[in-house]
Structure formats: C-alpha cells, structure tokens
Amino acid sequence: MNDAVTGEPVVRLTDLARSFEQGGVRIDVLNGVNLTVAPGEIVALLGPSGSGKSTMLQAVGLLEGGFQGKIEIAGHDATQLDSAERTEVRKNHLGFVYQFHHLLPDFTALENVVLPQLLHDVSRPVAAARAEELLGKLGLSHRLDHRPSQLSGGEQQRVAVARALANKPQLVLADEPTGNLDEKTSERVLGEFLDLVRGQGSAALVATHNQALAARMDRVVVLHEGRIEAKP
Numbered sequence: 001m002n003d004a005v006t007g008e009p010v011v012r013l014t015d016l017a018r019s020f021e022q023g024g025v026r027i028d029v030l031n032g033v034n035l036t037v038a039p040g041e042i043v044a045l046l047g048p049s050g051s052g053k054s055t056m057l058q059a060v061g062l063l064e065g066g067f068q069g070k071i072e073i074a075g076h077d078a079t080q081l082d083s084a085e086r087t088e089v090r091k092n093h094l095g096f097v098y099q100f101h102h103l104l105p106d107f108t109a110l111e112n113v114v115l116p117q118l119l120h121d122v123s124r125p126v127a128a129a130r131a132e133e134l135l136g137k138l139g140l141s142h143r144l145d146h147r148p149s150q151l152s153g154g155e156q157q158r159v160a161v162a163r164a165l166a167n168k169p170q171l172v173l174a175d176e177p178t179g180n181l182d183e184k185t186s187e188r189v190l191g192e193f194l195d196l197v198r199g200q201g202s203a204a205l206v207a208t209h210n211q212a213l214a215a216r217m218d219r220v221v222v223l224h225e226g227r228i229e230a231k232p
C-alpha cells in the first residue's frame with residue numbers, strides 16, 4: 001500500500017445507482033454502489049463484461065448525468081454542481097486513460113502531452129519540460145516529434161498515459177487502459193503506468209478484466225449484481 005494512502009477520500013460514492021431503459025425494459029446496472037478511494041490509493045475495478053465498470057467510471061468522471069446517489073470528488077459533491085463547475089472539478093482533479101488512446105491525430109506526441117497543461121495555464125516551456133520528462137520515463141524520448149499514426153499501439157497508449165498524468169491529477173480514471181494491446185505490451189505499459197501513478201502520489205481507479213494486472217494494485221473491488229463486493 002502506498003504511503004500516501006491517508007487523508008480525506010478523493011472519491012466517495014454513496015448509494016450510486018443507474019438504470020437504463022431499453023425497448024421498454026428497465027435494466028438496473030448499478031444498484032447502490034458504495035466506495036471510497038483514498039489519496040494515492042490505486043484501486044482495481046473488476047467485474048464481468050456488462051457489470052457496469054464503464055458506467056461507474058463515467059459517474060466518477062462526471063461525464064454523464066442520470067445517476068442516483070451521491071458522487072463526491074476531492075470533497076466536491078457533484079450532485080450540487082452545475083455543468084461548468086463539474087467541468088472545473090474534472091479539469092482540476094481528474095485524468096483519463098481509455099482503451100483506445102484518443103490522441104489528437106494532427107499533433108505530435110510531445111504536443112499531445114503539452115496541450116492539457118496549457119489549459120491549466122502552465123507556461124509552454126514548463127509544459128514541454130514536463131512532457132519530455134514523462135515521455136522519457138515511458139521510453140519515448142526518441143518519439144517526441146512523431147504523430148500518433150507514426151507510433152505503435154503500445155507507444156500511442158504510453159502517450160495517452162503521459163497525457164493523463166501531465167497535470168498530476170489527484171485521481172486517474174482508467175477504463176481497460178491496455179485492453180487493446182497484446183499481453184506482453186499490456187503488462188509492460190500497465191506496469192509503467194502504475195509506477196508513474198505511484199511515483200507522483202495520484203490515486204487511480206482502473207477498470208480491467210485482467211486479474212493478474214488487478215493484483216498489482218493496492219486494492220481490488222468487484223462489481224457484482226450492481227454493487228461493490230470487496231475481494232478477500
């Protein structure tokens with residue numbers, strides 16, 4: 001367990017629920033999820049396909065409405081915030097890594113990691129130095145000026161990791177972050193991701209199907225019948 005795992009939670013979900021209507025049938029995906037994530041804690045979110053992992057990450061990422069219950073991020077009660085305030089919380093506290101990298105295709109690896117920092121009012125030289133440092137730690141010093149299409153899948157995903165961590169978010173949300181990579185590359189990139197997240201003291205909530213990868217995190221929680229089941 002990370003030494004930084006102390007203090008007020010970065011995430012607190014209380015009785016989180018979400019249902020979808022499909023063809024007149026109601027599907028209860030989340031049925032009262034309760035979870036807290038401490039600062040610096042890396043939590044794996046396991047559960048079979050369709051169990052609601054992505055839906056839960058969308059709730060925590062404040063990306064969509066339609067949820068019941070309480071979502072608190074770094075002390076902010078999202079249910080009390082308007083859309084602009086939720087955007088601010090997202091910008092100031094959260095980083096995202098998806099299964100597919102979603103990098104900007106017309107920008108270089110370096111620029112993809114610089115841009116989110118400019119949105120945080122970091123000066124360009126400082127942002128570039130940070131981007132170079134992160135990409136260097138991920139073994140991409142020789143790929144700074146390449147565009148995403150000129151990079152391998154593993155390299156693209158490393159750039160996406162660097163982008164998510166660039167502003168040192170308190171919480172990184174990762175949805176199958178290495179799910180589109182072969183097993184060996186996936187293990188390597190996830191290991192690098194976890195080292196960097198730990199190194200900078202961020203917390204993370206990582207949805208995955210892979211139990212071996214989950215075992216490398218501080219805590220494993222399992223979604224079962226729309227609720228969180230602690231894993232022994």
Ligand SMILES: Nc1ncnc2c1ncn2[C@@H]1O[C@H](COP(=O)(O)OP(=O)(O)OP(=O)(O)O)[C@@H](O)[C@H]1O
Nearest residue numbers: 020021022029047048049050051052053054055056
């Ligand atoms: N917008 C939507 N409209 C209707 N049903 C939805 C919607 N979004 C998700 N669902 C349903 O909610 C359930 C949970 O989906 P979700 O993507 O959260 O699962 P998951 O655990 O992330 O799955 P996977 O591991 O396959 O990515 C699924 O049955 C899905 O069909």
